[in-house]
Amino acid sequence: MSVCEQCLRQSHLIAHLAPRIAGLLDRPRQRPSRLLELDEEQLIERVARGRSADVAKRFVEQFDPDEALERLVDADVSAICRHAAQFPQELHPLSDPPHVLYCTGQPERLAELLSQPAATVVGTRKPSPYGSEVARELGRGLAVAGVTVISGLALGVDALAHRGALAGKGRPVAVLACGPNVAYPTRHYKLHREVREVGVVLSELPPGCRPFRWSFPARNRIMAALGAITIVVEAADPSGSLITAVFANDMGKTVAAVPGHVTSRMAAGSNRLLREGAAVVRGTEDVLDELFGPGYGPNGPRGVDAEPGSELAPRLRAVLDAVEAGEGVGEIVARTRMTAPEVRSALGQLEAEGLIVAGGIGWYQRAASG
């Protein structure tokens, strides 16, 4: 464990006072950075009064670092404090870097993953089929290209980016708003385990700590700081994903967004980012261009990107275009000279080649890959 007693104690004090911090914030989800910057005495003074202040002081006095370390070992969690050499350099520029970073497994793996270029992928918890497809494909494409995918293991875009990265044999990093050994939301229990197996799950809160409303924006600052680029896939306005984008922007990192439907509320936030000058991401290639320069990848120049489907027969091309335009089989039949069986045949072929995927029950949409 590369952690000093002072930092360990302070991070446990934050976990101890977490419910009081939640109660103190006038606005939910307000960034509690001012609080996290404070030292122990000031923090107690700010958030606790009377009896609870005494309890907090007693907690500090009676804090047993050995016992805390033992609990870490039991939970198979490593702790790295901000004074340790392994502490990620990317977090130091924050005005309130975490006192301790708790991560699953060995700290060497975290160092290894962060030595690669890393991209943070965030977005709504309720993506459209289009957003789902893009998020998953970004995760997969980046992992295949050798970029570490960072996200928050939340429902929707976060989980899809993680799943994509796992599908691309990548080793994703998940940053949680609760203890690193807590699967939140519970539904992602399996995903949490899969990420832990090949990648790293980390948090500034000690193991076993539950999430608080303020701890989500607080973890967003860590995600923004760790990634060289922050990509927003479908975010409402306002939303937690936009907070991540603001952190990234404040730290001088690239902010990028995937264009969404202009009529969709679920994409209003990400579209606003684009309007304000965020980089446009249409796919993995665009992210790699942003990170390494046009046409370059982590290991030098990339191969020429062929336009997907450019070598298709005209009949398939026509059907692919129609699927992109959101047309149903009946509309394609009415517009082209093809019969319904011919259209189905073309759809089957396009699906087998991975150019289209299911968009709804019985409907197709353009695949983000291929």
Next chain:
Amino acid sequence: MLASIATFALEGVDSREVTVEVDVRPGLPVFTVVGLPDAAVREARERVRAALLNSGFEFPLQRLTANLAPAHVRKAGPSFDLALAVALLAASRQLPPERLESCAVCGELSLGGELRPVHGAVAVAVGARAAGYRRLIVPSENAAEAALVDGIEVLGAPSLERLVDLVAGRWTPPAPAVRAQRDRSREIWPDLDEVHGQSDARRALEIAAAGGHNLLMIGPPGAGKTMLARRLPGILPPPSFEEALEITRVHSVAGISDGTLAQERPFRAPHHTISPSGLVGGGSTPRPGEITLAHRGVLFLDELAEFSRPALEALRQPLEEGVVKVTRGQRSLVFPAATMLIAACNSCPCGRPPSDCMCDGKDRMRYHRRLSGPLVDRIDLVCQLDASPQLEVARGRPESSAAVRERVLAARELQLARFAGAGIHANAEMDARLTDKHVRLPADAMRRLLSGNTNAPLSARSHDRVLRLARTIADLDGRPKVRLSDVDEALGYKLNFPLAVAA
């Protein structure tokens, strides 16, 4: 004096032989029925007494004991009336017992001595024949139905008095009126030439009919899903005699038979509020559910997503095996359930095409989950209905059901020849071994299936499903060999679910 007669009690769509024994002995005048009778059977005593007296027979004022054997099986319903009365008449020598040899009876009595029809006469006749009886006496109304079964003489009697005359050889009933096979004209099913546009759904319906495949129609409310589904029976081949007998037997048990041989395949469209046991059968005395009533026909489930999850789950096993197994208490019954499933639903909760969909992601996810579990393995094809079919109206008068049926029949004939002796009728019923044997792919089609789509790799199950569908598409075209284009089209009808957002 002792006398006995055989009758038959319904058990699901089968019947079980019950021997009714009556013993008449001097003593206090009581009438006891033993052998696990239920309340309706015990009431038979009153009906039998009144019917006998009102028919001019004598009701012996002695100690009467009736036993229903086998004694360990619970007996229910009024169908034991006639057997009790006949056994009593024989035991009191008002009827010569020797004339009842090799004869079974079944029927309900009125107080006046008339015979009332019972449910399941076909099943009774089948059971009596299997048990080796040569004659079966039933109420006149049931005679035509029971006479559908070959190999047993079915006699219809209108009343108890007539029945005694019949047994004594003093009266001969008219031969049961077996109605001639009705000319299979189309008027009872609506015609496909009234459906404009919908080319995708029409083609899918034709393939489904040709191979007996289960079909899911996707389309917004009002697009004409029900309209198309109702036209499916009209393009299916007429039931063979054996199938017709199975249909009649099921319907006669359920009490919805018209007393003649079924000429048409059933079409059942239960409402989505139906309970699981309403759908697959059940109850304390198990009755057939909708899927059994649709045996050898079509089960149409509109607004599939609105059906309760337990109801949809209950459909899985019958759709896979073609039979429903219902176990209640000590009894386990098997109902036939070889049916084609036609289901219809929206693509998402709002019903718009995905490009215009306004649904909340969570709602959509819930909707997809609801359908994906129970159905993903049971649907062979999925098709889209156009919300605005006027797009295609310009192409002239749509094809009629008769023209489509001709192609379906030709394809079915190829299948019957292929499966001669295999015990199945259609491509959809092929198991993995038969699929392997009858669907040989050319190299290019093989490559297509193996090309390995990373987005949705084919499971072994859906691989076979695609092969069976490709076989049917080739059959419709009259080709003995499956081509690449058949496989492509079959792939195009595959039911895919959108990327699950979580778990």
